[in-house]
Amino acid sequence: MIISQMPTWIAVDWGSSNLRAWAMSAGGEVLDRGGSTQGMLSLTPADYEAALLAVIGDWLPDVGALDVLVCGMAGARQGWVEAPYRRVPARLDRLADGAVAPALDSDRLRVRLLPGLCQHEDDSGRAFDVMRGEETQLAGLVAEAPAFTGTVCLPGTHAKWARLDAGELTGFTTYLTGELYRLLAERSVLAHSLLSPSVSASSGSDALADPTCASAFVAAVQEATAAPERFSARLFGIRARDLLDETLPADERRGARLAARLSGLVIGLELAGARVDLHRDDTVTLIGNDALCARYALALETLGIAHRRLDPERAVLAGLGLARNRLATT
Amino acid sequence: MIISQMPTWIAVDWGSSNLRAWAMSAGGEVLDRGGSTQGMLSLTPADYEAALLAVIGDWLPDVGALDVLVCGMAGARQGWVEAPYRRVPARLDRLADGAVAPALDSDRLRVRLLPGLCQHEDDSGRAFDVMRGEETQLAGLVAEAPAFTGTVCLPGTHAKWARLDAGELTGFTTYLTGELYRLLAERSVLAHSLLSPSVSASSGSDALADPTCASAFVAAVQEATAAPERFSARLFGIRARDLLDETLPADERRGARLAARLSGLVIGLELAGARVDLHRDDTVTLIGNDALCARYALALETLGIAHRRLDPERAVLAGLGLARNRLATT
Numbered sequence: 001m002i003i004s005q006m007p008t009w010i011a012v013d014w015g016s017s018n019l020r021a022w023a024m025s026a027g028g029e030v031l032d033r034g035g036s037t038q039g040m041l042s043l044t045p046a047d048y049e050a051a052l053l054a055v056i057g058d059w060l061p062d063v064g065a066l067d068v069l070v071c072g073m074a075g076a077r078q079g080w081v082e083a084p085y086r087r088v089p090a091r092l093d094r095l096a097d098g099a100v101a102p103a104l105d106s107d108r109l110r111v112r113l114l115p116g117l118c119q120h121e122d123d124s125g126r127a128f129d130v131m132r133g134e135e136t137q138l139a140g141l142v143a144e145a146p147a148f149t150g151t152v153c154l155p156g157t158h159a160k161w162a163r164l165d166a167g168e169l170t171g172f173t174t175y176l177t178g179e180l181y182r183l184l185a186e187r188s189v190l191a192h193s194l195l196s197p198s199v200s201a202s203s204g205s206d207a208l209a210d211p212t213c214a215s216a217f218v219a220a221v222q223e224a225t226a227a228p229e230r231f232s233a234r235l236f237g238i239r240a241r242d243l244l245d246e247t248l249p250a251d252e253r254r255g256a257r258l259a260a261r262l263s264g265l266v267i268g269l270e271l272a273g274a275r276v277d278l279h280r281d282d283t284v285t286l287i288g289n290d291a292l293c294a295r296y297a298l299a300l301e302t303l304g305i306a307h308r309r310l311d312p313e314r315a316v317l318a319g320l321g322l323a324r325n326r327l328a329t330t
Numbered sequence: 331m332i333i334s335q336m337p338t339w340i341a342v343d344w345g346s347s348n349l350r351a352w353a354m355s356a357g358g359e360v361l362d363r364g365g366s367t368q369g370m371l372s373l374t375p376a377d378y379e380a381a382l383l384a385v386i387g388d389w390l391p392d393v394g395a396l397d398v399l400v401c402g403m404a405g406a407r408q409g410w411v412e413a414p415y416r417r418v419p420a421r422l423d424r425l426a427d428g429a430v431a432p433a434l435d436s437d438r439l440r441v442r443l444l445p446g447l448c449q450h451e452d453d454s455g456r457a458f459d460v461m462r463g464e465e466t467q468l469a470g471l472v473a474e475a476p477a478f479t480g481t482v483c484l485p486g487t488h489a490k491w492a493r494l495d496a497g498e499l500t501g502f503t504t505y506l507t508g509e510l511y512r513l514l515a516e517r518s519v520l521a522h523s524l525l526s527p528s529v530s531a532s533s534g535s536d537a538l539a540d541p542t543c544a545s546a547f548v549a550a551v552q553e554a555t556a557a558p559e560r561f562s563a564r565l566f567g568i569r570a571r572d573l574l575d576e577t578l579p580a581d582e583r584r585g586a587r588l589a590a591r592l593s594g595l596v597i598g599l600e601l602a603g604a605r606v607d608l609h610r611d612d613t614v615t616l617i618g619n620d621a622l623c624a625r626y627a628l629a630l631e632t633l634g635i636a637h638r639r640l641d642p643e644r645a646v647l648a649g650l651g652l653a654r655n656r657l658a659t660t
Binding site: 085118119120121127128129130158173174175176177179180183184187188189225227228229230231232233234235236237239240241243244245266269270272273276 | 415448449450451457458459460488503504505506507509510513514517518519555557558559560561562563564565566567569570571573574575596599600602603606
């Protein structure tokens with residue numbers, strides 16, 4: 001594709017299973033988008049440069065080189081080249097200080113891989129934890145509000161809750177929510193009871209458009225937060241309900257309603273843990289896809305917790321832009 | 331095999347994935363044992379009689395017929411013939427009243443399939459739940475002590491906690507503990523960190539012989555019961571600990587210790603739920619295999635809860651014997 005304006009730099013979010021790239025103007029506008037399914041899990045270090053050029057090659061100038069800022073698993077130990085974790089507390093406008101440059105064959109690129117963040121167990125209640133990719137979305141918040149203070153939730157396979165204080169990430173917690181949902185829906189005894197398990201917690205917003213599914217989701221959120229110790233009993237209860245509850249519809253709405261219940265239980269368990277760390281009057285900032293954020297919004301409303309949304313693409317581009325500015329001025 | 335004394339009746343525990351049979355004397359002694367891997371999941375209704383005869387055929391007399399008492403999934407809707415669930419509260423000495431006789435080609439057998447038990451959601455706090463097989467082990471307790479009152483735990487893939495009151499099952503709760511462990515150890519992001527996931531929660535007693543593994547298990551039980559709302563965060567924490575904790579050994583003990591931690595988290599979450607229902611000064615009766623009961627015993631001791639063991643074979647044989655006596659006298 002020919003783009004009318006030459007990009008000034010290129011933003012890349014390179015995860016385990018895919019690569020997304022944006023051609024950026026000097027003013028921070030997106031001039032073009034590209035992507036592929038060549039993620040960390042399918043690449044060896046020698047493959048990365050070619051995989052990148054296959055996506056962004058058309059954006060490069062005939063003369064000179066462009067900055068390419070990369071976040072995500074490409075910087076993991078098993079990725080292109082390791083950008084070692086930086087430890088919290090960490091100022092999110094300084095991520096670039098841990099950036100690493102891979103060796104390249106091409107002279108048309110200046111690639112920098114941003115580091116992830118890690119947290120060590122300590123006496124203040126912090127537990128071992130890691131993130132790689134989400135820190136750049138959080139930096140996007142700081143790009144827009146340098147002294148940002150508040151709690152941020154990034155739903156997903158491994159959902160992250162982060163606490164920011166004046167632009168510094170002071171602590172975070174990862175919940176296995178999305179992975180638990182998928183394993184239970186697809187591979188446990190519950191798979192017999194759930195309709196189309198591919199409608200996962202991360203893609204099933206439509207299911208909650210059905211009011212009875214939304215009710216089942218909300219009831220499950222309430223149960224999981226009121227008595228998190230009953231979580232694994234309530235999981236088996238979904239199977240028992242399918243066998244015994246004569247009020248369930250017999251058609252495909254049956255599995256959808258039980259799937260909504262499972263989603264409410266796993267998201268509710270996450271919220272039961274996360275709300276312990278919430279500060280009084282906190283508004284939770286949700287960064288994630290529309291379908292999943294709609295579920296989290298409903299769950300947060302069920303608990304009376306205020307929330308707002310930040311578009312995940314806007315967040316990652318702002319975070320990568322902040323890192324590029326830092327590199328240009330240091 | 332030729333056995334010296336002719337059996338008076340035959341006991342069968344027929345589950346999803348295997349069949350176990352015992353040739354019984356009039357006095358309740360085991361004269362011989364047999365079994366196969368032909369469980370409910372691999373059989374159609376027309377296959378059951380031949381599968382049974384393949385195991386017990388040699389025990390049958392040349393003339394006359396023997397009682398064959400069967401518990402377990404063979405009586406499920408998708409089994410040999412359905413023995414419908416009976417509803418709690420249920421007197422465990424009356425299971426035989428719900429027994430069903432399948433049609434047979436052979437005139438050398440009198441087969442009775444015992445029912446499972448179900449529980450419906452009600453205002454007293456009961457939740458939907460089902461069991462099929464465990465009720466016969468519980469009946470074994472009642473065979474030995476007709477007015478048994480107390481709390482019983484049957485560890486396993488779907489662990490059951492049951493409350494008995496004067497020989498009546500008044501309520502029960504199933505926890506997905508064993509299945510959660512297996513899914514997380516074998517199919518989640520934690521699989522990368524755990525050594526030999528086939529050392530499952532249900533077979534890994536040896537691992538806890540290592541004192542550091544036992545310590546990791548106990549610490550995880552304490553954490554899961556103290557803050558069950560952090561369960562899914564602590565799951566991801568196992569992965570983060572593997573990446574960051576420099577105190578972990580680098581050899582194969584590393585994975586074993588992290589596996590012990592996972593086992594402690596899932597069993598601890600179960601105990602967090604179950605202890606809410608415990609009566610003051612309850613002694614928990616554990617019915618299950620040695621390895622798993624050893625873990626539960628350690629977890630219960632960690633929480634200061636008294637326990638005793640009942641051999642699972644003794645329990646099921648006593649329960650089937652109780653049902654046979656009931657059939658003989660009604």
